[in-house]
Amino acid sequence: MASEIPIARPGLTAQALAGQVDLHCHSTASDGILSPAALVSRAKSAGVTLLALTDHDTVAGVAEAREEACRHGVSLLPGIELTARWGRRVVHVVGLNVDCEATALKRAILERDGLRHTRALQIAERLEKRGFAGAYEGARALAGPGVIGRPHFARWMVEEGHVTDTAKAFKRYLGAGKIGDVAVPWPEVGDTVDSIRASRGAAVLAHPLKYGLTRTRLQALLVDFQRAGGDAVEVVCGQQNPVQTREILSLVERVAALSGQDGRPGSPLLASLGSDFHQPDQPWRALGCVRLPAGVEPVWNLWQTGAIQVQ
Structure with a gap:
């Protein structure tokens, strides 16, 4: 409603x-x-x-x-x-x-903070298993105090020389159906x-x-x-x-x-x-x-x- x-x-x-x-x-x-x-x-x-x-x-x-x-x-x-x-x-x-x-907005943000943190850890774990050591720390550093997302993992992969650009990071590892595509139970519309x-x-x-x-x-x-x-x-x-x-x-x-x-x-x-x-x-x-x-x-x-x- x-x-x-x-x-x-x-x-x-x-x-x-x-x-x-x-x-x-x-x-x-x-x-x-x-x-x-x-x-x-x-x-x-x-x-x-x-x-x-x-x-x-x-x-x-x-x-x-x-x-x-x-x-x-x-x-x-x-x-x-x-x-x-x-x-x-x-x-x-x-x-x-x-x-x-x-209050409603703070609650919505807090809920998504938890979901994003869990997703970031899962993405990092999957990347680590593929040989990308330090993925979480790298993405976290790029995100700074901001919310962490897949683009930060993509930028880290570019900086580390794993891919030549962020588009390739998504195409190979982070996009739909790839190892970094972690399902999240986001709140409904x-x-x-x-x-x-x-x-x-x-x-x-x-x-x-x-x-x-x-x-x-x-x-x-x-x-x-x-x-x-x-x-x-x-x-x-x-x-x-x-x-x-x-x-x-x-x-x-x-x-x-x-x-x-x-x-x-x-x-x-x-x-x-x-x-x-x-x-x-x-x-x-x-x-x-x-x-x-x-x-x-x-x-x-x-x-x-x-x-x-x-x-």
Whole structure:
């Protein structure tokens, strides 16, 4: 059951929407390369005026990012990208404008901390058996105080000369079906949406095209997400083919129509976007590289602003 707690309104100004908007990016608090401060500075240089820091399963970088955003005149939404489960599929739900001190969010983060720690130990054990000694210590050092994930193991393997780049690390050892692909009992999508809503945030289904679902299955995911109380979907994530964007928008419209037909609860899904920035040498997901197509209702309409008023 979706939380009845209303979404917070940060009072965005017209200036916040004067430049580029990027509502999905990562720092060293999770698996990004740049510190939260350096990320904000880079976003400013790219013309971003509204930014959400959405590290994986943590809000540890938000305070540093907020301080830097104030110095640069960038409007920052505190965010998070929570790992969740839809059936047997791992999906991600972005929380925008969350209350970082909310009990529900702290509980959700703590649960995932435990799951990530257990997974990291299991990945390291499997890699050790394949002859990669010191895998956990290496990945832990790269993660620093941030949450540890498979990208840290991939970067360690590159630094140690086991593979030439992180893509090969995933292809050979860490990707789906490989020895480093450890199944994790992540919380379900509905529970994840509840955690975000109880933290006064907006729940956004992240990068729907990355799950490898058929059109039918993707529509089913969108239906379940909307009925669980989800607020929006990333119709654009990084640089993508316009045909793909139209496909997502078509599915969102179909889900809205189905909701009206069967009388099930849930509001139409709004449109969100983000670069999914992790590091500077990936131009296809550079900060501020994305735009919403014309004619969609953006997720920031949930918040009262000087430029767009809530209808």
